[in-house]
Amino acid sequence: MTRRDLTLGLLALSLPFPAHAARQIDVRDHGARGDGITLDSDAINAAILAASRAGGGTVILAPGRYLCFSIRLQSRVTLMLSEGAIIEAADPARHAGRYDLPETGIDQLYQDFGHSHWRNSLIWGDDVQDVAIIGRGLIHGVGLTRDGPGARWKKQAGERPLSMQAMTAAQIANLEPAAAAMAGKGNKAIAFKNGRNIRLSGFTILKGGHFAILATGTRGLRIDGLTIDTDRDGIDLDCVRDVVVERCRVNSPNDDAIVVKSSFALGSAIAAENILIRDCDVTGYDMGSVIDGTRTAVQTIAPDQDRVTGRIKLGTESNGGYRNIVIQDCRFTRCRGLALETVDGGVMEHIVARRLTMRDVTTAPLFLRLGDRRRGPEGTGVGAISDVAISQIDARGIDHRFPAAIAGLPGHRIADVRLRDIHLVYDGGGTAADAARQPAELADAYPEPSMFGTLPSWALWARHVERLTIDRFTAETSTPDLRPPFHTEDAPGLSVQNTPLWRARH
DSSP states (O other): OOHHHHHHHHHTOOOOOOGGGGSEEEGGGGTOOOEEEEEOHHHHHHHHHHHHHTTOEEEEEOSEEEEESOEEOOTTEEEEEOTTEEEEEOOTTTSSOOOOOOOSSOOOSSSOHHHHOOSSSSEEEESOEEEEEEESOEEEOTTOOSOOOOOTTOOOTTSOOOOGGGSOHHHHHTHHHHHHHTTTOOOEEEEEESOEEEEEESOEEESOBTEEEEEESOEEEEEESOEEEOSSEEEEEESOEEEEEESOEEEOTTSEEEEEEEOSTTSSOOOEEEEEEESOEEEOSSTTTTTSSOOOOOOOBOTTSSBOOEEEEEEEEESSOEEEEEEESOEEEEEOOEEEEEOSSOEEEEEEEEEEEEEEESSOSEEEEEOOOOOSSTTOOOOEEEEEEEEEEEEEEEOTTOOEEEEOBTTBOEEEEEEEEEEEEEOOOOOHHHHTOOOOOOTTSOOOGGGGOSOSOSSEEEESEEEEEEEEEEEEESSOOOSOSEEEESOTTOEEESOHHHHHHO
16 A cells, blocks of 8 residues: 555545434433533433434534533544533532443453553443544533543553563452442543544544543544644544544654554554544644643743653554554644654554654754563563654744654664655754763653753754655754754665755764
């Protein structure tokens, strides 16, 4: 499959309005009040169930504020959020009720709690098909928590990954208490597990909890025209296939905006493949300030102690790998740059990123990392990255510490990366001491551009990569920088063309 075939094929994923959706059911006919005081989730669930039992239909939320705990989606049902309709997430500390309990018996060995549970959400669907949430309304996660108990053995930077065989009995026993700690709480705005033919279109999510949208094992998913302004991850696509995300605005200063993963949440290593992300804006302004239009920038540091996050990323959970992914015509503002990471044994291949614009880049504009965290079952290998084409990138206002970086491992090189028509503008300020630095390998550390510290070059740093092609790569600094622009190490098959800055230094 060529990149053109992939793009055209995914754009054909239009999911036309199904015939069954013509049947309309108003949630007020099932007792919903929409007054912001009455709990309306039972009435909305009754309307959804009635539509499903009738063979499908559209469940309409007229203008109003609908206070809700968990809403359970059913196959062949469209949820229509009319303009002026607000679904407000209830708070179990203030309202008489609770969210659906997180699933028990989930093998949570290789991914955190949030990736391992779906039902403890404001809106969720398990194994549903032909479902849509559409309209100009708002989902307001007032009562959602942005937290969830992680695996107690979750590996931090510098620690060795643990397998089931290496875990103690006490660590294994902590699995169910982690779920119990979330009893009654909701930590996602929308979650799908194993969905088919899903469309999310037109609405807004404010404060989405741990994940505004989590789609795991879902096929035939189209997300278009959403505005998400949230306290952690925006859109998480985990082990998905045949997905289009387009014309979305995602503001997420504390975590990733749009992220593709391939975790072990479904009990096996499943690739994320055939994904198109295009014409999206990702930002790291203060939460809520994109929706209200102020775009304030008071917050400067994310919870991981790096600068604010935002960004589009492949990783970190990467057991199954990634295949046939196109990211194009997107804009990054006041956030981290594009990150392509595989650290848990998965293979990343056939990746295209093109026509990306970045302003006020808070870490590296481009970051490719093959690591050896290897959070997976016994036998999990190192993984691989190959066939990555990145072109037509214009990034400015970049933190001087973090050049574009490509970092493989000794004996495990990243392969066949093509950088073409790249223009980068850095703040400058690197010192001679910075130029002399020799970053450690940090094979099993959590992957972030800051993991190596200030790097010894200011435009591009590449280590353990083979057949790297650089064509028309330009870069400049706003103030002087005493480091060389380029640093390459263990890079056989390197080809550099039409890059005057390289010729001037070599």
